[in-house]
Amino acid sequence: xxxxxxxxxxxxxxxxxxxxEENNVYKFNxxxxxxxxxxxxxxxxxxxxMHIGHAFSFSQQDFVARYKRMAGFExxxxxxxxxxxxxxxxxxxxxxxxxxxKMDRDEFVKLCLKTLEEIRPxxxxxxxxxxxxxxFDIFYSTIDAHSQRISQESFLKLYNSGRIYRKKSPIxxxxxxxxxxxxxxxxxxxxxxxLNYIKAKAESGExxxxxxxxxxxxxxxVGISIDENGDYVxxxxxxxxxxIISKDAYNTMKEEFPMxxxxxxxxxxxxxxxxxxxxxxRNFVEINHDISVKTEYGTGIVYYCSYGGxxxxxxxxxxxTIEPLHIMDESGxxxxxxxxxxxxxxxxxxxxxxxxxxxxxxxKQKMKHFVNVHERCQTDIxxxxxxxxxxxxxxLKEQFLEAGNKLNWYPNHxxxxxxxxxxxxxWDWCISRQRHFGVPIPVWYDKHGNIxxxxxxxxxxxxxxxxxxxxSMNDLTPEKDVLDTWATSxxxxxxxxxxxxxxxxxxxLYPMNLRPQxxxxxxxxxxxxxxxxxxxxxxxxxxxxxxxxxxxxPHGKKMSKSKGxxxxxxxxxxxxxxxxxxxxxxGSKLGEDLPYQEKDLAxxxxxxxxxxxASKLAITNLEDYKGQKPKHLLPIDAWILSKLNNLIKSSTExxxxxxxxxxxxxxxxxxxxxxxxxxxxIIKERLYNPDIHGVDAxxxxxxxxxxxxxxxLKLMAPIMPFITEEIYHLHFIKTxxxxxxxxxxxxxxxxxxxxxxxxxxGDMAVDIISIVRxxxxxxxxSLKEEISTLILAVNEEDEKLLKKAIxxxxxxxxxxxxxxxxxxxxxxxxxxxxDVKVGIIK
RNA sequence: GGGCUCAUAGUCUAGUGGCUAUGACGUCUCCCUUACACGGAGGAGGUCACCGGUUCGAAUCCGGUUGGGCCCACCA
Numbered sequence: 001x002x003x004x005x006x007x008x009x010x011x012x013x014x015x016x017x018x019x020x021e022e023n024n025v026y027k028f029n030x031x032x033x034x035x036x037x038x039x040x041x042x043x044x045x046x047x048x049x050m051h052i053g054h055a056f057s058f059s060q061q062d063f064v065a066r067y068k069r070m071a072g073f074e075x076x077x078x079x080x081x082x083x084x085x086x087x088x089x090x091x092x093x094x095x096x097x098x099x100x101x102k103m104d105r106d107e108f109v110k111l112c113l114k115t116l117e118e119i120r121p122x123x124x125x126x127x128x129x130x131x132x133x134x135x136f137d138i139f140y141s142t143i144d145a146h147s148q149r150i151s152q153e154s155f156l157k158l159y160n161s162g163r164i165y166r167k168k169s170p171i172x173x174x175x176x177x178x179x180x181x182x183x184x185x186x187x188x189x190x191x192x193x194x195l196n197y198i199k200a201k202a203e204s205g206e207x208x209x210x211x212x213x214x215x216x217x218x219x220x221x222v223g224i225s226i227d228e229n230g231d232y233v234x235x236x237x238x239x240x241x242x243x244i245i246s247k248d249a250y251n252t253m254k255e256e257f258p259m260x261x262x263x264x265x266x267x268x269x270x271x272x273x274x275x276x277x278x279x280x281x282r283n284f285v286e287i288n289h290d291i292s293v294k295t296e297y298g299t300g301i302v303y304y305c306s307y308g309g310x311x312x313x314x315x316x317x318x319x320x321t322i323e324p325l326h327i328m329d330e331s332g333x334x335x336x337x338x339x340x341x342x343x344x345x346x347x348x349x350x351x352x353x354x355x356x357x358x359x360x361x362x363x364k365q366k367m368k369h370f371v372n373v374h375e376r377c378q379t380d381i382x383x384x385x386x387x388x389x390x391x392x393x394x395x396l397k398e399q400f401l402e403a404g405n406k407l408n409w410y411p412n413h414x415x416x417x418x419x420x421x422x423x424x425x426x427w428d429w430c431i432s433r434q435r436h437f438g439v440p441i442p443v444w445y446d447k448h449g450n451i452x453x454x455x456x457x458x459x460x461x462x463x464x465x466x467x468x469x470x471x472s473m474n475d476l477t478p479e480k481d482v483l484d485t486w487a488t489s490x491x492x493x494x495x496x497x498x499x500x501x502x503x504x505x506x507x508x509l510y511p512m513n514l515r516p517q518x519x520x521x522x523x524x525x526x527x528x529x530x531x532x533x534x535x536x537x538x539x540x541x542x543x544x545x546x547x548x549x550x551x552x553x554p555h556g557k558k559m560s561k562s563k564g565x566x567x568x569x570x571x572x573x574x575x576x577x578x579x580x581x582x583x584x585x586x587g588s589k590l591g592e593d594l595p596y597q598e599k600d601l602a603x604x605x606x607x608x609x610x611x612x613x614a615s616k617l618a619i620t621n622l623e624d625y626k627g628q629k630p631k632h633l634l635p636i637d638a639w640i641l642s643k644l645n646n647l648i649k650s651s652t653e654x655x656x657x658x659x660x661x662x663x664x665x666x667x668x669x670x671x672x673x674x675x676x677x678x679x680x681x682i683i684k685e686r687l688y689n690p691d692i693h694g695v696d697a698x699x700x701x702x703x704x705x706x707x708x709x710x711x712x713l714k715l716m717a718p719i720m721p722f723i724t725e726e727i728y729h730l731h732f733i734k735t736x737x738x739x740x741x742x743x744x745x746x747x748x749x750x751x752x753x754x755x756x757x758x759x760x761x762g763d764m765a766v767d768i769i770s771i772v773r774x775x776x777x778x779x780x781x782s783l784k785e786e787i788s789t790l791i792l793a794v795n796e797e798d799e800k801l802l803k804k805a806i807x808x809x810x811x812x813x814x815x816x817x818x819x820x821x822x823x824x825x826x827x828x829x830x831x832x833x834x835d836v837k838v839g840i841i842k
Numbered sequence: 843g844g845g846c847u848c849a850u851a852g853u854c855u856a857g858u859g860g861c862u863a864u865g866a867c868g869u870c871u872c873c874c875u876u877a878c879a880c881g882g883a884g885g886a887g888g889u890c891a892c893c894g895g896u897u898c899g900a901a902u903c904c905g906g907u908u909g910g911g912c913c914c915a916c917c918a
Contacts, residue, residue: 006880195918212918225918293918302918311918369917416846417913424844424914523913554853556911587855587866591847593911597854599867602880606866609880617877665856669865680877688876770883777872777884784875832862 003619003730007612009577009605013722017128025740026069028076028135030505037073038512039065040493040542041134042525043080043142046116047087050126052559052596053518055569057548059585061516062132063660064546066718069133070746071655076509078138078496079127083116084147085485086177086376089437095119100436106462108437112143126570131578131721133742140495142488143439147495148460151439151488154532155431156453158391159443163535164431166389166451170307170324171430172372173386175332175343176379179434180388187375195298197363198355199243200224203274203284206234206242209249209362211298213369215355216348217305219337220325221280225290225302225315226267232300235259244270246300253299256363267295277303278360279338279351281325290315307383309372314426326385330434344382389432389441389481393531397422403530403540410658411591414519414547421523429531431487438482440464445477452476490528493541515542519549519591546658549593551585556595567596579720580604586664586719607668608723611716614676615727618709621687622702627735630700634686635805637704639762640679642755643670644708649749651715660719667715675708678766685811693807710735711747761801765809767831768792768802771838772813774829779842783814790815791839793824798836 020026039061044054069075089100092112100108124136140147158164171180196215199207210224226232231247237259245253250261267289274284285303292311293302304315306324316324327336334340338354339347355361372381393400400422409415432441442461444452454461454468461468463478488495497509511533517525526545533541552558553565560566572581583604588594633641647670654662683701690698710732717724721742728741738744772790776783790813792802799820802809810818821839828837 003877210918214918292916298918304918308918311916315918367917371917413846420845420914519912550912552911556854558911589856593848595854597867600854603866606880609878613878613881615877620877662856665865672865676877677882684876773883774885780872782873782875783883784873 003616007608007723007726009579009608009722010574012726013129013131013578016722016725019725020133020740020742021128023739025742026075026077026133026135028138029074030500030503032074032505034072034074036076036505036508037065037068038076038493038497038509038514039078040496040512040515040529041078041080042517043082043140043489043492044127045082045085045087046120046123047091049123050130050569052551052567052569052572054127055130055572055581056551056585056588056594057516057518058127058130058132059582060548060588060590060660061514061546062130062582063586063718064514064516064655064658066133066721066742067655067660067746069742070714070717070744071652072745075133075135076138076496076512077134078140078499079124079132079134079136080140080142080492080495081116081120081123082142082485082489083112084142084438084488086435088112088116088143089435092116092437103436104464105436105440106465109143112437113141116141116143129573129578130569131582133721138496138499140499142485142495143437145460146498147488147491148439150491150494150498151483152442152459152461153456154491154494154536155442155483155487156456156459158535159453163392164389165392166387168326168385168387169390169430170313170383170385171388173330173332173382173384174374174377174379175382176377177374178331180386180430180432181374181381185375186372186381189371189373189378191369191371193367193369193371195365195367196352196355196361197299197365198278198360199362200275200277200303200360202244203276206244208244208275208287208301209299210301210303211365212303212308213367214305214308214348215351216339216344217308217327218277218279218351218355219281219334219339220305220307220327221277221285221303222282222306222322222325223285223304223315223319224275224277224287225293225304226270226287226300227293227295228266228268228271228289230267230293230295230300232265232267232270232295233261234263234265235261244301246295248296249299267300278355278358281327281337288319290318307385309383313383324385328382328384330384330386332382332384344380386434388430390428390430391531391535392428393535394425394428396534397425399534400527400531403534406540407530407542408544410544410546411589414522414545414591417519417522418527421527429528431484432481433484434480435482438485439488441479441481441483443479444468444471445479446475486524486528489525490532492529493533510541511539512542514544514546516546516548519547522547544658547591549588549591552593552595554595554597556593559596572601576601576605577608577722579608579722582719582721583607583664586660589661590658608720610672610676611713611720611723611727614671614680615709615713615730617680618705619727619731622706622731625699625702625706627706628699628703630703631696632700633704634697634700634808635758635761635801636679636682636765636808637700638753638755638758639765640674640708641704641753642759643674643762644711645750645753648711648715648747652746652749655718663715664719667712671712671716675712678769679708680705682765682769682808682812685808693811697807706735714741714744714747717741717744757801761805764798764802764831764834764836765805767833768809768836768838769812771829771831772815772840775840786814786816787840787842788816789841790818791824791828791841792818792820793822793828793837793839794820795822795835798834802836 065077092115174181193213195211197211199209233247233250235243270287273287304312329335404418467476493512500506529541580601584600651663686693686697686701713724725741824837828839830837
């Protein structure tokens with residue numbers, strides 16, 4: 001056969017993509033008799049292009065998928081897209097130049113679905129080019145009717161079982177985006193702020209001094225707290241005003257505000273005092289104790305509002321008798337009090353002006369502090385009390401921790417993050433969003449305000465357009481809110497499995513075997529999915545979770561568009577091939593982050609080239625080999641087969657633990673060093689000269705070459721699916737007749753081929769060859785140059801062993817003569833690992 | 843502040859108690875050899891972050907320090 005000189009990775013990769021698709025190589029067969037291995041593939045968001053982090057973690061999960069397929073499983077490996085979120089909404093608005101808020105919701109969803117149909121193929125093609133072996137026909141979009149039905153069904157079931165409730169409750173709210181946001185959508189930003197010291201007159205005549213960064217909330221002040229065990233003082237100012245502050249505050253303030261202590265006491269003494277707060281809707285608030293108050297901060301006296309922040313919310317939950325004051329609505333505007341109709345930033349300016357004019361403000365202290373902002377728009381978040389839908393789960397922490405214990409975590413330590421998160425949960429799960437685009441909450445309200453839900457067989461349903469059977473549009477007011485995107489994406493195992501709902505295979509698809517994902521979303525995607533399956537079925541959604549790390553920039557920093565250090569995987573594939581990109585992704589241990597280093601891609605490309613070139617040698621020399629077993633296996637052949645079987649054993653064990661990087665590393669080393677550098681060089685002599693060494697010696701080499709090369713190809717196939725497929729089709733397909741190497745059986749460990757004596761012979765030979773190479777290198781002569789005599793000073797036992805491989809050693813070292821001699825002198829070199837000394841005569 | 847995690851040649855990385863610490867890239871020297879010059883052979887390059895402990899023996903185990911990363915909490 002005429003073999004092409006070079007391997008053109010781009011042509012080849014496109015060729016095999018088409019081939020795999022046309023031949024349904026990765027098609028799931030629901031009627032299979034094989035055991036099924038199910039993967040809960042993460043659905044990426046069609047909000048742009050695949051990024052390098054995707055390429056990194058999806059490659060890693062694909063290694064496992066391909067390994068499992070070769071290990072004999074039928075793969076249920078779906079591919080969905082998460083189209084149900086703000087990101088998609090923004091993308092569609094941009095692409096179609098529309099404003100979702102100005103459109104009918106149903107219409108906008110339809111436009112999204114239509115637009116997604118247009119752009120999705122290109123988007124998904126990036127994943128195909130990466131060599132993902134999903135069955136792309138097992139597809140769902142988290143906004144399609146199928147997903148909407150399942151998501152609404154989940155809502156309905158949980159509602160009917162009393163798990164879901166609606167409550168006026170403070171939620172984290174973005175006044176700019178005008179929606180409730182999740183904890184995870186916030187980020188910390190350090191901002192310049194002012195700590196304002198303000199005085200308030202107590203009923204008994206003294207002034208309490210407190211400090212706040214949120215003065216605009218004065219109208220909503222509902223209480224004032226101190227530390228009952230802390231030290232406080234009453235101090236007299238020059239103008240005879242009496243100030244109550246903590247002793248710590250007295251010490252720091254006395255220079256700026258000269259005063260004289262007239263009384264010292266514990267905070268306990270202040271409890272129950274009534275205080276008049278400026279502009280508050282409550283005339284008087286009462287002093288009480290709260291655990292969060294520290295005497296050394298500010299003045300040791302804190303005012304609480306509904307709601308200045310999480311601390312106020314928590315404070316209210318500790319002081320249950322105090323009624324919150326709701327003064328802000330969902331548009332971020334004050335609805336009551338002196339600053340009605342102002343947004344909070346304007347209100348702050350006005351309040352400060354008034355406080356100053358009315359003599360309440362005594363000090364402004366510049367400070368830097370962290371405020372929570374919405375990550376998308378960087379707007380300060382607010383806490384607003386609105387009607388929201390919640391899934392009640394706080395009392396189930398123990399059950400969730402228990403469920404986490406039952407999962408197999410790879411790597412194990414990632415479970416800590418999950419445990420930490422569950423233990424720290426303080427809120428029920430808020431699942432409603434005031435967005436326009438999303439899965440509608442299937443709820444209506446009748447004229448008395450009662451909640452009306454549909455029957456399961458009416459789903460999916462759009463409440464803005466339809467009503468449940470037996471009602472008319474006039475009877476009911478629809479719920480306008482939609483479900484949070486996580487309420488739907490927490491159902492991915494069901495979204496995928498339900499596509500086979502009417503097939504007997506259905507019951508084998510859930511729970512799934514594996515959830516692969518990155519470590520940043522353990523606390524929400526992983527946790528939320530587990531919550532849903534626990535609530536619905538009291539089981540875990542999967543057996544194993546495999547947690548990937550992140551791709552970082554070359555300096556180990558996180559990639560981000562704003563830093564301009566983003567690497568585009570499409571460009572990488574163009575320059576180095578998908579196999580090379582995957583080879584790079586295989587270089588990181590599971591769960592570890594990996595800096596992107598261009599040189600690693602060059603290494604991957606080198607691996608492709610080497611496989612190609614070595615296969616040319618192998619295939620050319622296997623042309624006349626008919627698969628016969630050799631009469632006698634030569635020691636060098638037994639040597640590499642023994643090494644190969646050790647490799648198969650450890651590679652398999654590594655893959656079973658999802659440690660693909662170990663497999664990659666071992667196979668790479670075996671291939672380059674053992675197979676190419678040494679074995680191939682050794683057997684050339686036998687392959688080229690059967691007239692000298694005999695046909696049996698050639699057949700022994702051919703059998704061994706075929707076995708070891710083919711095995712390496714299979715071991716490498718999960719990581720580099722393209723080049724291995726190319727080589728398979730050039731030759732090795734003949735022995736199996738399968739349509740793809742990816743249908744081949746993963747190499748099996750054969751204990752009979754483990755041969756300690758042969759390993760010793762081979763290892764000694766390699767050491768001797770290495771000494772000869774070094775000799776030639778230092779003497780600046782070509783490796784093909786002949787040497788006249790090779791003298792081996794060894795003990796009797798090793799001499800016997802070495803004599804068994806003497807022809808091979810002679811051939812590869814190009815020694816005209818090899819003699820054994822027990823005498824050695826200073827010119828001899830000792831082998832690295834054996835008590836063998838080597839002398840060379842040019 | 844709490845939890846987790848990491849620290850190994852110029853760079854990235856392997857290595858969970860044992861001969862001389864792994865590999866790649868880079869670097870230097872040599873070699874155009876019938877798979878490969880998109881290559882091959884060989885060399886140089888390391889206080890395994892720091893301090894202390896356990897041990898016959900520590901990159902590895904324990905305690906502490908320093909510095910990175912991630913997650914969580916706090917910031918009136």
